[in-house]
Amino acid sequence: MIKIAVMGHGVVGSGTVEVFYKNRESISKKCGGDVDIKYILDLRDFPGLPYSDKFTKSFDDIINDGEVKVVVEVMGGLNPAYDYVKRCLSSGRSVVTSNKELVAAHGAELLRIARDNNVNFLFEASVGGGIPIIRPLSQCLAANSIDEICGILNGTTNFILNKMINDGMSFDDALSLAQQLGYAERNPSADVDGFDTCRKICILASLAFGYHVYPDGIYTEGITNIKLEDVVYAKKLGYAVKLIGYAKRISNDKIFCATYPALIPFSNSLSTVDDVFNAIMVKGDATGDVMFYGKGAGKFPTASAVVADIIDACMHINRRKSIFWEDAKKDYVIPCEEHETAFYVRAKCDLGEASRLFGGVKTSPAENGDVLFITPVMKEKDINAALDASGIEIKAKLRVMEQAV
């Protein structure tokens, strides 16, 4: 009998317990022996549940119980999750988590502690909710060099942008609607300012390229400054505006990694990702482009990813899975200004003035005497220098993903 503990009984935690008990028979069969939840840690009371007797308010009950071999952390946030997870791993328990903040902030350290204690640290649910991505990515890796990852990793912002694209709503109205529907929090900053996407692309980049990428070390731009008119102009030019997490191998020693809104051509599958769905495109040198698509959040999709990891942890007691990355390397992530991209620009100037920039670009007239154009693919610093030197008034500027398929 393998005993597990679940820390946190919020949305994901309660979903995890529910999915676990619904499938306990097949889970036990997979694990080759009976598996049960011994403790559920939460400070709140949950009377009247079929498993109400399993609740505890004390982490000590879990850490002092030698029977508990696998601990599930679904509390969220860094404190006390970080401390608890460290102590569980150090004491020889495998840990499963859905906590992207924790993995993005301390992944390398926790993976090292897991390795040193011959246990596993698994986090499939931290990116993409119910979409299998961490495991396929890690299993692709040995037979592939990953060159590029581009993902729509946050359903809330994708919903808001889709309402702007398809229904002509302003950002503020679309955000209000998302809040009414329960897709966005009362304080939507983690979503709309790009922090959630940033954490997720950091996790994927760490896994794909082998060194920890910390969220505060990468460029992160949200969607709060996007004007409806630019979304509409982009659509006319053949692009959807999406908030993306993007990571690319530059050389063996350098990567680029960032979060920003970008114009995606309609010919690219990522442009058609609807509403609260997520999609992650991975480019491998042998596989070519592979895309994973599904609900990136929600109680049961996320819980099902947690339970898949629980099974994996129970099947690999005393055996190591190969998920690992090293701690961060200095000057590993190139700064934005060195990154090569094209920009969509809306400027106040005459058509001829705009078209002569960058040695001639195609321009389109827009309302209020504005001009639209798309720059060639160049280093960002060179594009910015050219725009600055021209003296024309730049009213909007968004990156264009021409290269990522």
Next chain:
Amino acid sequence: MIKIAVMGHGVVGSGTVEVFYKNRESISKKCGGDVDIKYILDLRDFPGLPYSDKFTKSFDDIINDGEVKVVVEVMGGLNPAYDYVKRCLSSGRSVVTSNKELVAAHGAELLRIARDNNVNFLFEASVGGGIPIIRPLSQCLAANSIDEICGILNGTTNFILNKMINDGMSFDDALSLAQQLGYAERNPSADVDGFDTCRKICILASLAFGYHVYPDGIYTEGITNIKLEDVVYAKKLGYAVKLIGYAKRISNDKIFCATYPALIPFSNSLSTVDDVFNAIMVKGDATGDVMFYGKGAGKFPTASAVVADIIDACMHINRRKSIFWEDAKKDYVIPCEEHETAFYVRAKCDLGEASRLFGGVKTSPAENGDVLFITPVMKEKDINAALDASGIEIKAKLRVMEQAV
């Protein structure tokens, strides 16, 4: 040191050896020890390769060498692959294969032999080429009940249909182009008659629902009879015609499984799958819809899936992976006539006559006095009976996937 043997040095076999040696260092690291190819079985000579010394023309060299622990079967076809694979598994070797014909025809038996000998039988590359699908599906399973699978599983037919949809080419012209480009074989029957898709959906259905589904037990319709005019009419009505493999859980004891061309609404992501790409939609009760997308064929995508399985086999020497299904059950797959679907119909009759069928349907006039309509979702036998009873001349009839998202 783990020694492996590769049987077959065709497109996938040579790609596998190439990807293996390119990544040998990281493969060995993942497997926790050195891994090398000891034999490559092929009747042809391949002089001048860096690994020419490894070739053998005799299967006996492999089966009699106790050092060989993992055998890779990339010969294709049933004979001698079936016999060789059985003997490898029976003698305690794990087997990795890309051979969909073999898995679809003998999967249950080979999985049983693998289990009885405490070895693994892995076949990620048999469906979806480089798209990870077998492993995510099997790992999703314990935490999810799979309800439905709908896939574009054959790149050749998808290319042909896309040329009809987008460029107005006839089937014959599109097939010729596919042959010129090397996407279709000189004898294209396995692709255009649906056999390839049929084998793949049988493998996915066997894995998802737990009992072997044999290719000759399911309805299989190819694309050779599709008229360009129906592709064009479907497009006007808001649908793309795609060849799909489809499997659905009807109850705990019954499934539906079939291969046919179907009209997919443009709102469905499967409708936008381009050219030689594959996409597989899996509906789980907890995850909701998850889609996997990528190149479904080709030397390196397929080889990379084979190599991922080689790594898995080497990491699990003497340990069982949980991929398994039972042999077929009687009356398990319901016949097509019991399946509920809508049909697109092109008929020679007047608009009123058509609209009164099925208690009133929306009709559209087409050329040559034809009428188009889409039936309600009903059992196929009831739709066919109603059409027969009406006495009107049916000129084309294709299933419509309204239900699968």
